Amino acid sequence: MAKQQRPRVKLPPVEQIGIVVKDIEKTADYYTSTFGIGPFQIQDIALDDVMLYGRSVKTKFKMACAHSGQVEIELIQPVEGDNPYIEFLSSRGEGLQHLRFRVDDLDGMLAELAKEGIEPIFYHSFPDFGIAFAYLNTDKIGGVVFELIEVKEPSSA
Numbered sequence: 001m002a003k004q005q006r007p008r009v010k011l012p013p014v015e016q017i018g019i020v021v022k023d024i025e026k027t028a029d030y031y032t033s034t035f036g037i038g039p040f041q042i043q044d045i046a047l048d049d050v051m052l053y054g055r056s057v058k059t060k061f062k063m064a065c066a067h068s069g070q071v072e073i074e075l076i077q078p079v080e081g082d083n084p085y086i087e088f089l090s091s092r093g094e095g096l097q098h099l100r101f102r103v104d105d106l107d108g109m110l111a112e113l114a115k116e117g118i119e120p121i122f123y124h125s126f127p128d129f130g131i132a133f134a135y136l137n138t139d140k141i142g143g144v145v146f147e148l149i150e151v152k153e154p155s156s157a
Contacts, residue, residue, distance in 0.1 A: 016100035
């Protein structure tokens with residue numbers, strides 16, 4: 001067993017588990033009726049100018065969230081365009097794709113992580129809502145992407 005080390009980058013507790021699925025309605029119904037997780041509210045998401053591997057893309061997916069205790073369970077079904085969910089389904093099938101951590105300073109955390117060779121693969125900001133997120137290239141060891149999200153006061157127009 002490895003000797004206990006002080007982490008080079010400290011993250012807050014996990015707040016969300018992201019699961020990529022082929023059929024969001026079927027999965028949401030199964031989780032709710034079988035395990036009591038839910039109800040899930042399914043949303044259609046369309047993003048323009050989202051960054052994927054450093055290039056701007058358009059993408060559409062369905063998303064549904066519900067809580068299990070303090071942890072949010074997010075179901076994601078890719079619909080069209082480029083996104084990490086389509087890549088995940090085609091290479092691995094359905095399953096746990098990411099863990100999300102809420103941070104106070106996304107840009108500062110991304111700069112700190114860059115020193116460790118950890119870079120964003122999927123990034124978008126919603127200034128009108130005070131939200132920005134980044135998926136990181138953390139899946140090479142352990143197979144799970146880490147998502148960082150920053151939630152601030154919305155910028156006034």
